[in-house]
Amino acid sequence: MPKISKLVQRIHFEDFGGPEFERLVFAYHVRAGWTDVAWYGQAGGDHGRDIVGVERLDDGPPRRSVIQCVNRSSLTQAKAEHDIQRLLSSPTKFEALKFVTRGAVSASRRDAVQKFAKANGINNLSIWGGAELEEHLRLIGEDLLKRFCEGEEFPDKAAELTRFAEDFAGLSDMDALAQMAIVFDRPAFRTPFQQECSLHAFRQAIDDTISALNTGIWRTREGDEIRRIPSLHHLRDRHKKTSVSRSVQLVDQLRRAFASGLRDKTIRPCGCGNPDCPVFTVDSDVAVRLNQIRSGALAAFRDAYPKFHVEVG
Structure with a gap:
């Protein structure tokens, strides 16, 4: 039986x-x-x-x-x-x-x-x-x-x-994905982009997420290692691995789009003079684009791991 x-x-x-x-x-x-x-x-x-x-x-x-x-x-x-x-x-x-x-x-x-x-x-x-x-x-x-x-x-x-x-040497792909999913559970992936929004340590959070998914090393904003998690390279199922790779690519695209917006002033710090201020002003068309890229990254990870619960807003 x-x-x-x-x-x-x-x-x-x-x-x-x-x-x-x-x-x-x-x-x-x-x-x-x-x-x-x-x-x-x-x-x-x-x-x-x-x-x-x-x-x-x-x-x-x-x-x-x-x-x-x-x-x-x-x-x-x-x-x-x-x-x-x-x-x-x-x-x-x-x-x-x-x-x-x-x-x-x-x-x-x-x-x-x-x-x-x-x-x-x-x-x-x-x-x-x-x-x-x-x-x-x-x-x-x-x-x-x-x-x-x-x-x-x-x-x-x-x-x-x-x-x-x-120890994750004997983890199934689903158990590995459950651990990987926690790196998305942060404000950087939940806060909607809009004309004025608070993006606390946004760029660092994006960098940390890409690094954790690629290498399995999960770090704090200060660069201290929190712990090891499975990386996309531990996944055995080809479809799941492809979906997570696509998610990482889109997170990287989000990082580059944000940096581009800062360069061309379509994303601007609030102007208070505090270098650590989390408030930014974002042009409406850029906000739509950033939300689309981020939603695509989350959807790609959800394709590999249907239990994934992180959503924008």
Whole structure:
């Protein structure tokens, strides 16, 4: 009999113990591009900080973040407040806190935890329930989810887990494309070109995207390596590889069209004198052309990877 897929129905995270749940959450955040990720929960004495790492933000500086894994059917107010108080008493310096729980979290509970966190000086708080964790895993880590559900043992050590999450030698083309897709998930590919628009670090984002798809090296705007991802050269299917190559060509065409607009003044900085100002004025016909090229690049990648969700606007 053919093997029944375990990924069709929702994932029953409750079937797994606390360490296994933490391993999966750790592996996902490594896959998502977090750096300096440490697994305190494994060592014990975590002070409410199961996982600590540096989260890379496309529209702001990196921030040191703490992840508290709650392998329970619900995130109670008492549990959240207890973990926050323990974290605040620990020596860890952080700028954001995330709770990841296997159960659903109601809107009223989210609001109450948010209110308590803000009252204690934590202004950046996020909460993922089981459905949200599964959604994020399916986006860029379905191979991790598949291994997790099929009982493949995850490593015990943080360094080994990092290598495990970054290994793509055995990835299918679809799993490789899922990782490649994240380099498009940034304002440079979502913000519509119009007569006046904000294009924060646009040219650098385009350069980084081309480099990541061609070489598999994903970098920050400052040039620091975030992590390795599969490149188009890892794709085995000829049609998928051709479509991704076409997408890269169109992103390069977008870069050259933008540079041309700056040269002939059809794209102009706002005039405030700040060299880092993200606001540009764009002639209407040029805006239409840039939007067309960018939409074509996204469509070409979607031809290879139908689950691709990034769209302009």
